[in-house]
Amino acid sequence: MPDIRVDHLSKSFSGTKVLDDISFTVKDKEFVTLLGPSGCGKTTTLMCIAGFQTPDHGRIACGDDTFVGDRIDRPAEQRNLGIVFQSYAIWPHMTVAQNVAFPLRVRKMSKPATRARVAEVLALVELGALAGRYPHQLSGGQQQRVALARAIAPSPAVLLLDEPFSNLDAKLRERARDWLQELQHALGLTTVFVTHDQDEALSMSDRILVMNGGHLLREGTPEEVYRRPGARFVAEFVGQCNFLTGAVRAGPDGGAVLITAEFGDGIAVQGRHDGPRGTIAVRPEDIEISSGVEGGTEASVLHASYLGDHYHYRVAVGATQLSVHSSRPLAPGPVRLRIPPGVATFVD
Amino acid sequence: MTIMTERPPDVVGPAPPRARWLPASAGQGLVWFVVVALVVGPFFPLVYSSLRSKPIYLPGGTFTLAAYRTLFADPLFWQAVRNTVGFALGATVLAVAGGTALAILCARTNLPGRKAYRLLLIAPIVIPPLGLIVGWLAIYGPGGYLTQVVSTNLHLPVWNLSSIPGMSLLGAVITIPVVYLTVQAALAGTDSSLEDAARSAGARPWRVITRVTLPMLRPALVNCTVLIFALCLEILGIPLFLGAPSNIDFYASYLYRSWSSGANPDPAFVSAGAVLLLVVVSGLLILRARLSGSEQRFIAAGARGGGTYRPLDLGRWRWPASIGLGAYIGVTCVIPLLGLVLMSCVKALTTLVAPWHLFTADAWHTVASDPTLRRSITNSLLIAGGGGAATVLLVAAATLIAHRSGFPLRRTLAPALIYPRAVPGVILGIGFFWTYLMFTPGALVRNNLWGEAIALCVRNLTLAYVVIYPSLARINAEFDRAARSSGAGWWTVARRILLPILRPALLAAFVLMFITLLGDYDPVVFLQKPGTEVLGVTMLQTWQRGVVGPVAALAVIQVVIVAIVLLLGARVLRRLRRA
Numbered sequence: 062m063p064d065i066r067v068d069h070l071s072k073s074f075s076g077t078k079v080l081d082d083i084s085f086t087v088k089d090k091e092f093v094t095l096l097g098p099s100g101c102g103k104t105t106t107l108m109c110i111a112g113f114q115t116p117d118h119g120r121i122a123c124g125d126d127t128f129v130g131d132r133i134d135r136p137a138e139q140r141n142l143g144i145v146f147q148s149y150a151i152w153p154h155m156t157v158a159q160n161v162a163f164p165l166r167v168r169k170m171s172k173p174a175t176r177a178r179v180a181e182v183l184a185l186v187e188l189g190a191l192a193g194r195y196p197h198q199l200s201g202g203q204q205q206r207v208a209l210a211r212a213i214a215p216s217p218a219v220l221l222l223d224e225p226f227s228n229l230d231a232k233l234r235e236r237a238r239d240w241l242q243e244l245q246h247a248l249g250l251t252t253v254f255v256t257h258d259q260d261e262a263l264s265m266s267d268r269i270l271v272m273n274g275g276h277l278l279r280e281g282t283p284e285e286v287y288r289r290p291g292a293r294f295v296a297e298f299v300g301q302c303n304f305l306t307g308a309v310r311a312g313p314d315g316g317a318v319l320i321t322a323e324f325g326d327g328i329a330v331q332g333r334h335d336g337p338r339g340t341i342a343v344r345p346e347d348i349e350i351s352s353g354v355e356g357g358t359e360a361s362v363l364h365a366s367y368l369g370d371h372y373h374y375r376v377a378v379g380a381t382q383l384s385v386h387s388s389r390p391l392a393p394g395p396v397r398l399r400i401p402p403g404v405a406t407f408v409d
Numbered sequence: 410m411t412i413m414t415e416r417p418p419d420v421v422g423p424a425p426p427r428a429r430w431l432p433a434s435a436g437q438g439l440v441w442f443v444v445v446a447l448v449v450g451p452f453f454p455l456v457y458s459s460l461r462s463k464p465i466y467l468p469g470g471t472f473t474l475a476a477y478r479t480l481f482a483d484p485l486f487w488q489a490v491r492n493t494v495g496f497a498l499g500a501t502v503l504a505v506a507g508g509t510a511l512a513i514l515c516a517r518t519n520l521p522g523r524k525a526y527r528l529l530l531i532a533p534i535v536i537p538p539l540g541l542i543v544g545w546l547a548i549y550g551p552g553g554y555l556t557q558v559v560s561t562n563l564h565l566p567v568w569n570l571s572s573i574p575g576m577s578l579l580g581a582v583i584t585i586p587v588v589y590l591t592v593q594a595a596l597a598g599t600d601s602s603l604e605d606a607a608r609s610a611g612a613r614p615w616r617v618i619t620r621v622t623l624p625m626l627r628p629a630l631v632n633c634t635v636l637i638f639a640l641c642l643e644i645l646g647i648p649l650f651l652g653a654p655s656n657i658d659f660y661a662s663y664l665y666r667s668w669s670s671g672a673n674p675d676p677a678f679v680s681a682g683a684v685l686l687l688v689v690v691s692g693l694l695i696l697r698a699r700l701s702g703s704e705q706r707f708i709a710a711g712a713r714g715g716g717t718y719r720p721l722d723l724g725r726w727r728w729p730a731s732i733g734l735g736a737y738i739g740v741t742c743v744i745p746l747l748g749l750v751l752m753s754c755v756k757a758l759t760t761l762v763a764p765w766h767l768f769t770a771d772a773w774h775t776v777a778s779d780p781t782l783r784r785s786i787t788n789s790l791l792i793a794g795g796g797g798a799a800t801v802l803l804v805a806a807a808t809l810i811a812h813r814s815g816f817p818l819r820r821t822l823a824p825a826l827i828y829p830r831a832v833p834g835v836i837l838g839i840g841f842f843w844t845y846l847m848f849t850p851g852a853l854v855r856n857n858l859w860g861e862a863i864a865l866c867v868r869n870l871t872l873a874y875v876v877i878y879p880s881l882a883r884i885n886a887e888f889d890r891a892a893r894s895s896g897a898g899w900w901t902v903a904r905r906i907l908l909p910i911l912r913p914a915l916l917a918a919f920v921l922m923f924i925t926l927l928g929d930y931d932p933v934v935f936l937q938k939p940g941t942e943v944l945g946v947t948m949l950q951t952w953q954r955g956v957v958g959p960v961a962a963l964a965v966i967q968v969v970i971v972a973i974v975l976l977l978g979a980r981v982l983r984r985l986r987r988a
Contacts, residue, residue: 150887164895
């Protein structure tokens with residue numbers, strides 16, 4: 062299967078720039094997620110790839126095929142893509158089998174071959190028994206799988222997923238996530254996935270592209286994006302984060318040290334930073350707190366909430382408040398707090 | 410779970426879809442052209458003929474304003490204008506006041522039987538207009554049954570339905586459903602918690618209605634006042650049937666009479682009069698569009714109930730109000746329809762002899778034997794069935810292009826689909842008359858039923874649009890996109906996805922078109938020729954010859970056909986919805 066190349070994509074709606082010079086590549090068999098809040102341009106990007114919106118500038122190509130650019134704008138129906146829409150868009154007047162057969166029939170596939178392929182794809186999504194049902198007789202999870210079966214039935218070049226889990230309840234969503242990921246790997250489908258849910262993005266993607274305000278802010282594997290968000294927005298949007306601003310000094314081993322009023326000894330930060338002052342991001346689960354009296358900085362627990370698998374503490378260090386996750390129960394009051402070297406990272 | 414990692418070798422994905430040899434926009438352009446040509450086309454010959462010194466089929470002739478001068482010099486024209494304005498003012502005031510009261514009673518109070526009344530009040534929309542007029546004449550007209558009871562038997566002073574106030578009353582009865590639907594839609598769209606707030610502040614029901622409900626309705630009321638006034642300016646049936654005994658002409662009947670009884674045929678000043686009326690009505694409707702928001706362009710019978718809304722308590726007026734409403738429906742619709750049946754089966758309408766002594770099947774016999782009358786029924790059925798189906802198909806395609814395509818000129822389609830119904834029917838009729846004369850393709854349809862069918866269908870295609878568009882707007886646009894991304898071109902999406910989902914709306918549009926085409930007549934009064942009779946015009950012409958019984962019989966037939974079609978339509982619709 063080919064890769065998708067998006068070059069310098071820009072689009073405005075009545076004067077507002079919704080996409081500002083977006084470029085990225087989705088490699089063959091890769092699962093790439095466009096992550097961002099609503100209105101960040103992720104769906105617009107997807108719809109430009111699908112052919113339902115025409116970018117003002119830029120180029121989109123799939124393998125050797127130019128979809129958009131060089132004065133070409135190939136209609137959506139000739140792009141050979143499979144799309145799962147947010148609403149699933151399963152046609153209510155057709156049965157499950159008819160829905161799945163539709164893309165095959167418009168491609169003039171023979172009747173026996175269509176029947177065989179529909180059966181195969183429905184078996185793949187474990188809906189073989191429901192082929193004769195109408196959409197309103199299906200549960201939300203089943204509808205989603207019909208939508209997926211219909212999208213992959215004609216063996217599309219690329220699979221596009223537009224928030225396909227947003228209409229499922231939390232438990233079902235987790236199951237559907239695992240299942241979709243397995244399927245994607247098994248079929249080796251090049252996939253572009255749009256979501257505003259960081260958990261989905263982190264757990265499913267080979268690579269994540271974080272978008273905001275029409276810009277591409279960060280690109281990388283889930284771990285890279287989570288560990289080294291680069292931008293403050295990314296750090297906040299992907300997981301929770303504490304931010305500390307202070308003076309930057311050179312540290313040992315070519316690293317840096319951030320010094321604030323609360324952390325006079327300095328916090329060892331991975332990576333380099335130009336300029337005398339900087340801001341670092343620290344994940345709540347990376348901060349160590351204990352009820353002991355030795356080591357670390359003096360702090361006090363202001364508020365504790367129990368979240369099942371961990372406690373969430375609001376901790377005051379001097380004038381600063383930090384979020385800390387810990388599996389250990391602690392009573393409100395004085396504690397010791399420590400930010401281990403290497404867990405903090407500079408953000409813009 | 411298990412996943413097949415390898416695809417069986419015999420099942421290979423099909424080839425990716427290829428570009429089509431003819432782009433979708435070619436077909437879209439064709440539909441666009443047909444709609445725009447049909448809707449806009451007739452106006453050019455109309456204006457042209459009003460500016461020529463001779464009818465356009467005669468050689469010679471120059472550009473001149475003589476037709477307008479002739480029109481303005483005719484005292485009868487000015488009399489007709491005065492009559493029309495008086496009638497329109499009276500009917501508009503009555504209709505807006507009455508329709509608003511009915512809508513508030515049914516939508517916001519605890520009136521007993523309000524659910525049934527909601528349906529019954531819009532019934533006049535489906536009763537053929539001429540049937541209602543003839544029924545009114547049979548009962549309340551100068552020689553009508555009840556009029557005779559009051560004047561001859563009871564020796565009481567009696568009303569005159571053939572006066573301008575009398576005709577205004579009937580005009581209001583005919584237009585009240587339009588007001589009722591507009592106001593009801595506005596009420597369904599406004600938040601009833603505003604009224605609840607007034608009640609919790611201590612206001613009594615009457616105060617809530619006058620201080621909160623009515624002010625909230627102001628945009629809707631202004632909107633339908635202008636609409637009703639414009640509708641009244643073009644009414645033809647009322648002056649022809651009711652005004653004739655008192656020699657009262659309205660604008661439309663003045664044009665019709667001048668046309669059919671003028672010394673020289675096809676007088677240009679009739680075209681001039683039509684152009685003037687077109688300008689006035691278009692101006693009013695532009696004003697209306699300015700005054701009201703874009704959503705209120707459509708009269709929709711909103712089924713949205715108030716949810717948990719607790720209706721205003723009418724107190725001890727509950728039952729009197731309900732009985733009054735029932736009496737209103739009885740007096741305005743049920744009794745006239747019975748009068749219609751009576752009129753078709755008696756030798757003469759008189760209260761001096763009991764009707765069963767006067768029973769005769771003559772009128773029905775005439776309808777069965779007279780080839781003209783019989784032909785008018787079959788012709789009308791042909792136009793209603795064939796024309797209705799063709800119109801629904803064309804309008805459905807045009808609606809999809811207007812709202813679900815990337816066709817460059819799509820935005821011009823919605824106004825083109827709304828405009829014909831805004832144009833007075835007689836004007837459209839005169840326009841088509843000249844169109845058929847001027848253009849060679851017109852000659853193909855001039856002397857057969859096609860010409861009349863086209864005029865009637867174009868005049869009423871707005872109704873199909875008004876039914877289809879709201880249903881289309883409710884269809885998720887991702888349905889189209891899913892089909893497009895599956896490889897289907899625009900026309901395939903329309904044929905395989907959108908039209909099947911729209912089936913109930915298409916059927917409803919067809920039923921409405923059928924009923925309207927069966928009863929409509931004003932666009933074809935200038936087009937009818939021997940052999941191409943349709944029901945409405947035949948009734949009009951037969952009535953003018955003084956033959957009453959067969960007209961009533963034709964009207965009864967019209968009502969019965971409408972009732973059958975409505976019942977069948979409702980049954981099929983229910984089955985479609987269940988599927």
